[in-house]
Amino acid sequence: MIPAAPPRPSRPVWVLAGLCCLLAVISALWMWQGLGGGNRGFVLGLRANKLAALALVGVAVGVSTIMFQTIAANRVLTPSIMGFDALYVLLQTALVASLGIAGFAGLPAAAKFLSEIALMVLLASLLFGTLMLQGARDIPRMILTGVILGVLFRSLAGFMGRVMDPAQYAVVQAASFASFNRVNATLLPVAALVTVLAVLAAWRMSARLDVLALGRDAAVSLGLRHRAVVIAALSLVALLVSVSTAVVGPVAFFGLIVAGLAHGLTRSASHAVLLPAAGLIGATILIGGQWLFERQLGQAATLSVVVEFAGGLFFLYLLLKGRIR
Amino acid sequence: MIEIRAVSHQIAGTPILHDITTRLPEGRLTALIGPNGAGKSTLLRLVGRLEPLQAGRISVAGHDIATTPTDRLAQVMAVLGQQTLIASRLRLAELVAFGRWPHHKGRPTAADRAHVAEAIRTFALGPLADRFMDELSGGQAQRAHIAMAFAQDTEWLLLDEPLNNLDMSHARALMARLRALVDQQGRGVAVVLHEVNYAAAWADHIIALKDGRILAEGAPDAVLTEDLLSRLYDAPISVGRHQGRPLVLHHA
Numbered sequence: 001m002i003p004a005a006p007p008r009p010s011r012p013v014w015v016l017a018g019l020c021c022l023l024a025v026i027s028a029l030w031m032w033q034g035l036g037g038g039n040r041g042f043v044l045g046l047r048a049n050k051l052a053a054l055a056l057v058g059v060a061v062g063v064s065t066i067m068f069q070t071i072a073a074n075r076v077l078t079p080s081i082m083g084f085d086a087l088y089v090l091l092q093t094a095l096v097a098s099l100g101i102a103g104f105a106g107l108p109a110a111a112k113f114l115s116e117i118a119l120m121v122l123l124a125s126l127l128f129g130t131l132m133l134q135g136a137r138d139i140p141r142m143i144l145t146g147v148i149l150g151v152l153f154r155s156l157a158g159f160m161g162r163v164m165d166p167a168q169y170a171v172v173q174a175a176s177f178a179s180f181n182r183v184n185a186t187l188l189p190v191a192a193l194v195t196v197l198a199v200l201a202a203w204r205m206s207a208r209l210d211v212l213a214l215g216r217d218a219a220v221s222l223g224l225r226h227r228a229v230v231i232a233a234l235s236l237v238a239l240l241v242s243v244s245t246a247v248v249g250p251v252a253f254f255g256l257i258v259a260g261l262a263h264g265l266t267r268s269a270s271h272a273v274l275l276p277a278a279g280l281i282g283a284t285i286l287i288g289g290q291w292l293f294e295r296q297l298g299q300a301a302t303l304s305v306v307v308e309f310a311g312g313l314f315f316l317y318l319l320l321k322g323r324i325r
Numbered sequence: 326m327i328e329i330r331a332v333s334h335q336i337a338g339t340p341i342l343h344d345i346t347t348r349l350p351e352g353r354l355t356a357l358i359g360p361n362g363a364g365k366s367t368l369l370r371l372v373g374r375l376e377p378l379q380a381g382r383i384s385v386a387g388h389d390i391a392t393t394p395t396d397r398l399a400q401v402m403a404v405l406g407q408q409t410l411i412a413s414r415l416r417l418a419e420l421v422a423f424g425r426w427p428h429h430k431g432r433p434t435a436a437d438r439a440h441v442a443e444a445i446r447t448f449a450l451g452p453l454a455d456r457f458m459d460e461l462s463g464g465q466a467q468r469a470h471i472a473m474a475f476a477q478d479t480e481w482l483l484l485d486e487p488l489n490n491l492d493m494s495h496a497r498a499l500m501a502r503l504r505a506l507v508d509q510q511g512r513g514v515a516v517v518l519h520e521v522n523y524a525a526a527w528a529d530h531i532i533a534l535k536d537g538r539i540l541a542e543g544a545p546d547a548v549l550t551e552d553l554l555s556r557l558y559d560a561p562i563s564v565g566r567h568q569g570r571p572l573v574l575h576h577a
């Protein structure tokens with residue numbers, strides 16, 4: 001009567017299989033629904049590009065939020081609420097300001113992106129590593145610090161924008177607002193590569209993330225190299241946030257919905273289940289949502305607003321319910 | 326043996342431990358006693374490398390904790406802190422199974438599962454194995470955490486106030502279980518205890534801490550005296566005898 005193994009994994013397996021099917025159906029719908037006579041090859045190419053971008057962002061947001069919540073030991077935070085994407089926007093702005101628009105536009109997109117994310121990983125793991133390793137026990141203080149950091153980064157970026165010339169500012173502005181409609185397609189190949197590598201690395205960490213989720217004391221007692229794992233996980237979060245911010249711009253609360261759904265649907269504490277579930281859910285919501293708004297409602301630009309609004313409500317709900325852990 | 330040499334510790338400039346040097350004998354049950362704020366938890370956490378060592382040296386069964394890799398130390402000692410809160414939603418059996426992590430690093434074998442099953446049986450948690458941790462009572466959760474440390478199957482077991490939340494019979498059962506670990510398997514056990522009579526009844530060796538210093542250490546008969554306990558707790562305490570062991574009375 002005593003289970004020799006942890007409880008059966010059947011539920012998570014079914015959930016993951018179901019999510020895969022759902023994503024496949026929605027992707028097929030996105031690609032082939034309402035495909036007119038005209039230049040099918042051209043339209044399919046456009047659609048495939050956008051599908052890839054939405055999927056990338058969905059996966060990046062889902063996986064990074066789950067990891068971040070494990071590091072922070074609570075379910076109300078997302079990297080964006082803590083100011084990760086604001087930091088990325090600030091970096092971009094600083095880059096434009098220092099290189100000038102000619103230098104900025106002159107750089108090859110991939111090289112520029114890679115140097116941005118390298119800088120981002122360095123800064124984020126330094127800054128948030130210190131914050132998480134010091135203040136992890138005081139969650140309200142950590143939320144407050146993160147929100148303040150976010151505001152600080154945003155206003156710094158805004159300030160730089162104000163003092164730079166209008167042409168430069170236009171370049172920055174395009175990068176600082178979320179839009180699922182106008183995705184930055186030039187970055188897709190390199191963004192896809194970075195996402196795939198980061199997600200694989202996260203997946204390989206999943207057993208260590210399970211231990212990390214027990215809290216610092218238990219993790220250290222079990223021999224986890226706590227600091228190293230936290231820094232490594234934060235670096236992956238920084239990579240994934242850079243990808244999603246570069247491709248569609250900052251999204252603050254979307255990750256919260258994705259992580260909430262992943263936890264609720266799988267009811268598992270195993271990251272080997274949670275990470276893929278969150279990735280699948282993120283991609284499905286974005287593709288399905290964009291399909292609905294762009295093709296059915298003719299409101300191509302509204303998805304980001306709706307997603308953020310719903311996510312914001314969910315955030316309030318979690319706070320009001322006292323579900324901080 | 327756990328060897329503590331010249332260990333001092335401060336938090337935010339306030340000294341918490343002053344130049345502690347002592348030994349915890351191997352194959353014995355050592356109790357740490359002392360008033361609130363004496364530094365018992367701090368000392369235990371330093372030994373268990375839950376806090377970084379600031380000054381002095383500590384070795385556990387010959388492994389210097391400052392230089393031995395932390396995953397190796399996890400095969401030598403299991404530490405259970407005073408506060409045990411977990412954020413993730415785990416079932417009891419899943420929590421206990423984590424005790425085997427230092428041995429399998431994510432790939433449990435049949436032997437690991439057997440250890441987990443044994444730990445669950447030992448602490449009479451079988452009927453609760455499928456429950457979520459946040460649906461357990463304080464004492465049940467406490468026993469689950471102890472079972473996890475127990476499943477780690479290490480030479481040393483360090484427990485900070487393991488009797489917290491436990492009723493009389495479970496407290497007794499736990500002390501008997503620790504005693505059996507010491508007597509039958511030759512393990513070393515260090516426990517922080519508040520109820521001095523548990524130390525009187527079950528411990529081989531007692532270390533009494535006050536204000537970050539060792540006030541006394543030795544066998545129960547030597548440490549649990551009226552004079553010493555009254556000084557330790559700043560209250561009049563009388564000591565009788567029961568079944569050949571000291572019995573501490575603190576009713577005024």
Ligand SMILES: Nc1ncnc2c1ncn2[C@@H]1O[C@H](COP(=O)(O)OP(=O)(O)OP(=O)(O)O)[C@@H](O)[C@H]1O
Nearest residue numbers: 336337341359360361362363364365366367368407
């Ligand atoms: N994070 C902290 N910041 C400041 N002081 C601390 C901190 N943690 C512990 N202390 C102080 O260190 C001293 C020793 O604390 P410790 O927890 O080791 O005591 P203890 O003997 O375990 O007490 P108790 O019986 O209450 O558990 C206390 O005076 C306490 O106030």
Ligand SMILES: [Mg+2]
Nearest residue numbers: 365366367407
């Ligand atoms: Mg204590």
